[in-house]
Amino acid sequence: MTRRSRWIQSLFFTVLLLAFAGDPLKAEEIRDDPEARALLEEARRRVVVWDRFPGFEATLDVDHDGKRSGGELTVLPSGKVEVTLQDREAAEWVGGILKSLVNHRLKTETHKHEEAPVAFGSEDQHPLGRLVKKGDRFSSTYRIKDRQILQVNQKTEKGWLSLNVLEYVQTLHGFLPRQVAVFQFDEKGVLGKSTVFTDEYIEVERFWLPESRVIFVAQGAKIEISKIHFQKHRLLPKEAAKVPAS
Numbered sequence: 001m002t003r004r005s006r007w008i009q010s011l012f013f014t015v016l017l018l019a020f021a022g023d024p025l026k027a028e029e030i031r032d033d034p035e036a037r038a039l040l041e042e043a044r045r046r047v048v049v050w051d052r053f054p055g056f057e058a059t060l061d062v063d064h065d066g067k068r069s070g071g072e073l074t075v076l077p078s079g080k081v082e083v084t085l086q087d088r089e090a091a092e093w094v095g096g097i098l099k100s101l102v103n104h105r106l107k108t109e110t111h112k113h114e115e116a117p118v119a120f121g122s123e124d125q126h127p128l129g130r131l132v133k134k135g136d137r138f139s140s141t142y143r144i145k146d147r148q149i150l151q152v153n154q155k156t157e158k159g160w161l162s163l164n165v166l167e168y169v170q171t172l173h174g175f176l177p178r179q180v181a182v183f184q185f186d187e188k189g190v191l192g193k194s195t196v197f198t199d200e201y202i203e204v205e206r207f208w209l210p211e212s213r214v215i216f217v218a219q220g221a222k223i224e225i226s227k228i229h230f231q232k233h234r235l236l237p238k239e240a241a242k243v244p245a246s
Contacts, residue, residue, distance in 0.1 A: 030135035032117035037233055040118055040132050040142060042147045048174040048208050049107045055236035056209060060227060061229040064090050073098065073230065079106050094228060101199075128164070148175060159186040168202065176201055176208055194218040204233045 055077040062069045071085035081098045085091035110151060121131030121141065129145025143151035152163045166181040177199065184193040195217050202211040210230050217224040 002130075025175070030117045030119045030133055033119040036120045036132050037118040038066050039130070039144055039147075040134075040149075043142075043147050045151070046147055046174045048105070048171060048176045050105050050207055051107050053079075053106065053207070054238065056204070056207070056233055057228040057236065058209070058233045060085065060094065061231070062087075063227045064093060065226050067223045074236075077103055077236070079103060097213070097215070097228065098210075100212070130165055156184070159184065159189075161185070166196075171203075171208060173203055173206075173208070192219065202230075202233060205235055207235065209233050 031242055055075050058073045060070070060071045060073050060083070064087075067087065067090065068093040069085045069087040070092065073084075075098070076081040076082070079099075079102050081095055081102055083091045083095045083098065085094065116134050116136035118132060118134050121133050124131065126143060128143035128150040129148075130143065130225075132144055134140040134142070138154040138156075141151075141153045142149055148168060150165050150167070151173065154161050162183045162185070163179045164181045164183070165179070167177075169178045169234045170174040179196070179198050182195040182197075183191060184195075186192050195215065197213055197215045199213050200211040201208045203209075210228075212230065213227045213228045215224075215228075217226075
């Protein structure tokens with residue numbers, strides 16, 4: 001079976017599991033379990049982050065569902081993202097995408113997780129691994145397998161969201177998510193939007209920076225396909241760290 005076939009099969013089974021799993025985010029009181037907390041924290045540590053991040057610049061080539069635009073990107077040490085593109089609407093869209101990407105790469109001390117009790121859910125044979133629950137304001141649940149986080153479910157203002165890692169890339173410093181499927185459900189559990197993205201990375205002076213992201217979005221009767229390509233990466237000088245985030 002080819003890698004693409006395995007990926008499509010994984011996505012198919014994930015959609016089926018979500019469709020028949022009911023609401024996994026039902027609020028409940030959670031008593032902290034040190035073993036469950038240790039498992040979750042270890043899995044987080046195994047994901048590559050930007051430690052002592054200096055920020056970087058890159059040129060951008062964006063194809064937003066057939067509409068192309070070129071420009072520049074600056075990511076400050078604080079995580080602030082500045083995008084300049086020929087098309088203003090595309091710049092706003094790319095800015096939102098990259099803020100999420102950068103936020104997930106920043107070191108834990110910069111991107112703090114909400115303190116809350118952590119415990120195991122009921123033990124089962126789920127293909128995405130052991131269920132771990134967190135008593136935070138998002139009623140977060142995780143699936144962890146082989147010390148990797150493969151699924152995160154969270155409540156949102158309009159329903160709930162499920163993030164599923166379909167493929168990781170292993171580096172000397174840990175793992176990077178390569179293919180991720182995100183499903184958004186309304187308050188009734190109806191699937192409203194599906195997003196699948198595939199990332200490629202480039203190592204620049206020990207920092208794994210984005211090289212490309214391909215995005216498939218299915219919503220209603222439309223499938224939108226976009227690509228962001230990053231080139232000419234350059235780490236910022238140390239003086240950039242003194243620039244305050246607005």
